[in-house]
Amino acid sequence: MTSKLDSKIPEGNLEQKWTKYRSTVPLVNPANKRSLEIIIVGSGLAGASAAASLAELGYKVKVFCFQDSARRAHSIAAQGGINAAKNYQNDGDSTYRLFYDTIKGGDYRAREANVYRLAEVSANIIDQSVASGVPFAREYGGLLSNRSFGGTQVQRTFYAAGQTGQQLLLGAYSGLQRQVGTGNVKMYARHEMLDVVTIDGKCRGIIARDLTTGKLERHFGHAVLLCSGGYGNVFFLSTNAMGSNVTAAWKAHKKGAMFANPCFTQIHPTCIPVSGDHQSKLTLMSESLRNDGRIWVPAKLEDALALREGRIKPNDIKEEDRDYYLERRYPAFGNLVPRDVASRAAKERCDAGYGVNKTGEAVFLDFAANTIRYGKIEANKKGMHNPTEEQVVAMGKAVVKEKYGNLFDMYQQITGVNPYEQPMMIYPAVHYTMGGLWVDYNLMTNIPGLYALGEANFSDHGANRLGASALMQGLADGYFVIPYTIGAYLSKEIMTKAISTDHEAFVEAEKNVQNTIDRLLSIKGSKTVDYYHKKLGLIIWNQCGMARNEAGLKKAISDVQALREEFWSNVKVPGSANGLNQELEKAGRVADFLELGELMCKDALERNESCGGHFREEYQTEEGEALRDDENYKYVAAWEYFAGNKWELHKEDLIYDNIKIAQRSYK
Amino acid sequence: MEKNLNLNLKVWRQKNANDKGKFEEYKVNNISTDMSFLEMFDVLNDRLVTEDKEPIAFDHDCREGICGSCSMFINGQPHGPKQGVTTCQLHMRSFNDGDTIVVEPWRATAFPVIKDLVVDRSAFDRIISAGGFISINTGNAQDANAIPIPKDDADEAFAAAACIGCGACVAACKNASAMLFVSAKVSQFALLPQGQPERYQRVSEMVAQMDLEGFGACTNTGACSAECPKGISLTHIARMNRDFLVAGMSTNEK
Known part of the structure; x- marks a missing residue:
């Protein structure tokens, strides 16, 4: 392990680490908390829950988000659910099993101690959310309902229709707004963080731009928490919101915070396929649909061709001529294999010519079988012993509608096709980024006082995140981890008086931000920001997407470098820096993506193995499964930035004391 | 095609x-x-x-x-x-x-235009800050299944909580009233056991803030619900009005 990376994992048994740590971590007394200021960037699940919890403890908190309200952060769009080891279903779940599933799902590239803590606090999250009025789905007896998700064989996912993220975020947001009302939190909506300020090696504040007036502002904080989400928008097309960006994390990276495992990105298997060049974003169809839907393509090439040419309809293909390829390849987990496995399997079939839409990049997700199964259950409940087929289908559709109504509506809205009548067409799309800022057990980056929470850090999901675990991690970090771990740092800062923002470090940082803005506006080239963003997205998607290889990655690195150079000499950013300028906002974000893209490819090139979402074509088993190299690559790759887009790799070895690592099998 | x-x-x-x-x-x-x-x-x-x-x-x-x-x-x-x-x-x-x-853009006094089609909807955040929450701190909440909630109540609370806070209700209303938005939050908590301790105080404070922000009065035209992208029902306004009335007549009110 490099000396620069100290993961600060507490000593002791896995089961005891967090309990013992919580009971011994230094505390800050209530009077001192009132004079300690914390800046939080981002207001999603991690940011909002951290802000509410820290303000409740008495800290002075400032929250920044680029949206017009904290409630709009992209956590709001999470659909399927949130995992918790409650074992309400009596199906054998436990803290250990959630821990084990998460480590295995991440293909043995996550830290044991962090993941065990995540599993431990998962149950508290459900309690906390219900107490704050989150209306989870319930059974007729009044108790909470659960559903299945990929990569597990228990039902531990709590949900609120297809809007679980919305309900959890609104719960955290209401806690945040309550603290805004008391004055403990000051909210800065329509503000974007454009740099972190460090003084004597410690993080002491940020530079933010008021997006409405265009003015740059300096803000001091004893600690800064980046809860700014993931970087999936580097691909241009992703399921992220249009504004989701890497800028906050990237500016921290350029100030010295290490960026870990940037090539670990998640391609989600069930998204609505691309329809044309105009497409601005991709829409997810929740993984929960794989619980009730069966994925297939035609078994015969001529049927696939006929489908693509519109000569036959999916329902014309007989049962025996369908290839339920996930059930065929992975009988134990079937349609519920983890996302990386499901995505690659879809790509494999489509590459082999079995794709079912006009672009050849789509597979079917079919609900017909389960619609009938549900219909029969309903008929039994109603005492109908000989229902007609129409009655069964109608009752089954009603059940499907209750479970997934909003998703089906959304599908129909986007594609113009009714999914109750025809199977959905889906294809993998960029969804989540496991990589992010390197953090220790306290969630602190290698810059003292600078923390990263939620998707912005790298810590819990290894090389592949399991479904319904992002919401769990965001809220775990914000509600139950940071309120304790921040004490370890702030207890030593109680004598630090607020530093004036006239300090030269603030002046210098603001000047640099201003220079970048001026430069972007002065290029006055001939191509729009989106032009470059789309080009970058294609390079990364083709060479650093679902499959990667050495030659492609090397080409991608030089392509990204060339594109970045062209961007800085030929981009066209209209208007001025005074007042609202959405093109300028986009330009700044794309400029950062153009640097990150190179690092992603570099990281993917350096990792000569396949694991989780990182699939190097050179390293696969005979059956086409990911082939890890635990001897040489069982580490976290943490990259340190040097001026001029140079990086140095630091390695944090991963130690498995409690789990026996093995080839991941879902067969 | x-x-x-x-x-x-x-x-x-x-x-x-x-x-x-x-x-x-x-x-x-x-x-x-x-x-x-x-x-x-x-x-x-x-x-x-x-x-x-x-x-x-x-x-x-x-x-x-x-x-x-x-x-x-x-x-x-x-x-x-x-x-x-x-x-x-x-x-x-x-x-x-x-x-x-x-x-x-949305047209309402309480939603001033910032630029072109962009308006300032921060009034909604301030209404939530006035009472759109359950006053519990993060900590050791009791087990989530300790209080069973009838499925119909949970479903109805969810239907109210599905509001996305876009402001279409205000834009649709000839009075630029925010009653549908406010009532959705009031209703969500009024239907849940966790919302009962602050039920009447909540409605009073949220309505007071709503009035302060300059939203118009409700004349029951129903345009808000008809135009709501999430189909939030007018029954939430009825529920809020009942609670508001009870809050006003209650002797326990401080």
Whole structure:
């Protein structure tokens, strides 16, 4: 392990680490908390829950988000659910099993101690959310309902229709707004963080731009928490919101915070396929649909061709001529294999010519079988012993509608096709980024006082995140981890008086931000920001997407470098820096993506193995499964930035004391 | 099937809060019916930038109908002609070749225009801060299954909580009333056992803040619910009015 990376994992048994740590971590007394200021960037699940919890403890908190309200952060769009080891279903779940599933799902590239803590606090999250009025789905007896998700064989996912993220975020947001009302939190909506300020090696504040007036502002904080989400928008097309960006994390990276495992990105298997060049974003169809839907393509090439040419309809293909390829390849987990496995399997079939839409990049997700199964259950409940087929289908559709109504509506809205009548067409799309800022057990980056929470850090999901675990991690970090771990740092800062923002470090940082803005506006080239963003997205998607290889990655690195150079000499950013300028906002974000893209490819090139979402074509088993190299690559790759887009790799070895690592099998 | 449309747009342009603002006309051609309304705006903005003109500012983010950012008033209707969808989920197949489409920002005193189609909806956040929460701190809440909640109540609370805070209800209302938004939050908590301790105090404080922000009164026209992209029901307003009345008559009120 490099000396620069100290993961600060507490000593002791896995089961005891967090309990013992919580009971011994230094505390800050209530009077001192009132004079300690914390800046939080981002207001999603991690940011909002951290802000509410820290303000409740008495800290002075400032929250920044680029949206017009904290409630709009992209956590709001999470659909399927949130995992918790409650074992309400009596199906054998436990803290250990959630821990084990998460480590295995991440293909043995996550830290044991962090993941065990995540599993431990998962149950508290459900309690906390219900107490704050989150209306989870319930059974007729009044108790909470659960559903299945990929990569597990228990039902531990709590949900609120297809809007679980919305309900959890609104719960955290209401806690945040309550603290805004008391004055403990000051909210800065329509503000974007454009740099972190460090003084004597410690993080002491940020530079933010008021997006409405265009003015740059300096803000001091004893600690800064980046809860700014993931970087999936580097691909241009992703399921992220249009504004989701890497800028906050990237500016921290350029100030010295290490960026870990940037090539670990998640391609989600069930998204609505691309329809044309105009497409601005991709829409997810929740993984929960794989619980009730069966994925297939035609078994015969001529049927696939006929489908693509519109000569036959999916329902014309007989049962025996369908290839339920996930059930065929992975009988134990079937349609519920983890996302990386499901995505690659879809790509494999489509590459082999079995794709079912006009672009050849789509597979079917079919609900017909389960619609009938549900219909029969309903008929039994109603005492109908000989229902007609129409009655069964109608009752089954009603059940499907209750479970997934909003998703089906959304599908129909986007594609113009009714999914109750025809199977959905889906294809993998960029969804989540496991990589992010390197953090220790306290969630602190290698810059003292600078923390990263939620998707912005790298810590819990290894090389592949399991479904319904992002919401769990965001809220775990914000509600139950940071309120304790921040004490370890702030207890030593109680004598630090607020530093004036006239300090030269603030002046210098603001000047640099201003220079970048001026430069972007002065290029006055001939191509729009989106032009470059789309080009970058294609390079990364083709060479650093679902499959990667050495030659492609090397080409991608030089392509990204060339594109970045062209961007800085030929981009066209209209208007001025005074007042609202959405093109300028986009330009700044794309400029950062153009640097990150190179690092992603570099990281993917350096990792000569396949694991989780990182699939190097050179390293696969005979059956086409990911082939890890635990001897040489069982580490976290943490990259340190040097001026001029140079990086140095630091390695944090991963130690498995409690789990026996093995080839991941879902067969 | 996919087709291409040629359209005339009349779009509200306003430099900033102090500018008077006016409509400007744009022709957009070859718009695929598979595009979303906002993707059509992307195409137009791309062209405007290339022509050295200022692109049209509009709020948007998730583009899947859940964040509540997008807020266009299209041909006299918030979020346009289709029921139950936000602007970002409105697709061009809802329009015909040759159509003229008029696009304005939300119009309400409590939602001042920032620029073009972007308005300031922070009044909604302040109403939530006034009482749209359950006053519990993060900590050791009791087990989530300790209090069973009848499924119908939980479902009804969820239906209220599905509000995305976009402000279409205010834009649709001739009085620019925020009753549907406020009642959705009041109703969600009024239906849940966890919301009972603060039930009447909550409704009083949220309504007081709503009035302070300059939203209009409710005259029960029902336009809010008819235009709501999430189909939030008028029964929530009825429930809020009942609770408000009880709060006003209660002797326990401080």
